[in-house]
Amino acid sequence: MKGISHHLAEKRKYLISIYIWYNLSNNKRQKLYQLSSLCLEATILEFFHQPGFLGTHANRFADITLMLMVLAAALFTIGFVLARKKQFMAHRVAQTTAAALNAIVVLWAMMLPFYKEIIQDFMGERPAYFYSVTSIHASIGLTAFVFGLFVTLRGNGLVPKKLKFKNYKPYMRVAYALYLAATLIGVLVYLVWYVFIPNPPVYV
């Protein structure tokens, strides 16, 4: 009985909200919509800015980024083994998925922090090795990102005729080595940022 009345009360609230929504002017609707998207944005930010789960000074966002990049590197390695076993279809799917995951994370989680915290020095001065490790990482990472995407597009037959190389092996090996090097130096970047430097960014 209690369950049914609770259900009816919920339904009533829902119907009242729809009624109010339809009776609002367009201007007010737009404002309400903007307000709700701001609330959603704040909730997402708050979720990612909680302390991370790896027990360092990193927030949840940096820990998730690290996990995703390690996952992409593992997938690249599985894809490499699949190619050695001549399972080319499975190899193509694995490498395309890993390259897409890698590209999304680089664009979403690395370009902006690099601009703000290295180029603009947003957080204040840090030890020299903080800048050198991150810059070496960013250069190898950018090369891996561009070259890796080119090889992935070629593997899927999506580049113009002139760029269609036939000798896959060296191209794919170089792309794989660059991705792995970027990931390894990325792990070092994580350690420098959130473990080694004396004044790490603390997120609460």
Ligand code: HEM
């Ligand atoms: C194949 C490409 C790349 C790989 C595999 C890679 C991998 C990683 C990994 C594993 C981390 C540690 C996770 C973390 O600290 O959040 C990291 C951090 C970082 N990377 Fe990359 N990266 C790549 C490309 C780039 C590029 C192109 C840039 C800059 C232009 C860049 C800038 C950074 C920065 C600034 C951080 C620290 C981010 C933070 O913690 O706020 N990375 N990267």
